[in-house]
Amino acid sequence: MSLLDARRVRRGPIAGINPVAKLGAAFLISAPLILTIDWVSAATALALESVLFVFAGLTWREFWLRTSPVWIAAPITAVTIALYGTTTGQIYVDWFVLRISDGSLELALATFFRVLAIGLPAVVLFVTVDPTDLADGLSQIVRLPSRFVLGALAGMRLIGLLTDDWRALSLARRARGVADAGRVRRLFGMAFALLVLSIRRASKLATAMEARGFGGHGVRTWARESRFGGREWMLLAVGAAISAVAITVSVVTGSWTFILGR
Structure with missing residues (x-):
């Protein structure tokens, strides 16, 4: 993402909020959804979360690109639950290990909405988070140990160098003529070399x-x-x-299902 795009994204009302608050908001939204397995609370939370998405300062293109893994994971997880979930009520398909019933379909629907309701706000709220701002907030506001926070920040800053190191290793091996055969062996060799480079760089950075x-x-x-x-x-x-409304709607409609009592 270019600097111009970063400035444009940060114009959103939520983009400039302290990352600690974003972390707390994501936790407050997701925590109640983890305690229940009904689709009503998750669907209600997802509908209310859409308001946050509007004020996040993201374009529609960036929103779909950033959240695409969540949109892919949700239906895959739902299909898996529908095929192998708890069997209750009427059974529609019963073949080998596959068994689709009313209970598995209801659980699949709840899982689909839960993945979206938990994953989407976490991604959207953290798109505009700067690692340095997050480290400052965790140390100054949450009072986490500064050595731990700064070490994690330094590690995050170096993640981008792994791609450059991998490319440099690939070009070096190709220049020596050892990159055209034995791809599996070359992959493990490059991975080990990258590990050695990472350890050396980490030692120098720590010093x-x-x-x-x-x-x-x-x-x-x-x-x-x-x-x-x-x-x-x-x-x-x-x-x-958002959590309070989702829980209230779920309890009022009689859909609340505590996860430990399932």
Whole structure:
């Protein structure tokens, strides 16, 4: 994504909210849906979440591209549950290990909506999250250990280099004439070489960070202050409201099914 696209995406009302609030909102939305296996609560939550998607600042093209894995996983999971899920009620297909019944179809429908209701907000809310902003928020607001957070941030920043290293290894092997045969063996050889490069780079990075005082145990200062204000609390309230409405509708309609009592 280009810098111009990044600026355009960040114009959304939700894009500039502290990543800690986005993490909390995603948790508040998904936690109640994990406790029940009914389709009513998940469908209700998904309908309410669509409002968040509008204000996320994403174009329709980017929305579909970013969330495509969720849209692919949801029907695949539903079909699997329909074929191998709990058998109750009328049985429509009974062949070998496949058994489609009223219970499996109802569970498949609930699973389909649950995957969408849990996965879509998690993806949409974190599309515009900057890793550095998230690390600042986790350390300054959530008070997680700074050494752990900064180490994870450094690791995330280096993920993009793996692609460059893999390409460089491939070109180097091709230049030596060892990339045209034995593809399986070459794959394992390149993977091992990439692992060695990653360990060496991680060791150098750890030494450099220690030399710059990142491993200190005292009270540290931060280049950027992570703020948590009214917009963040409002997003958390919206996430809690979505869960409350979904649970209420499920209980009122008699569809609530606690996962441990299934």
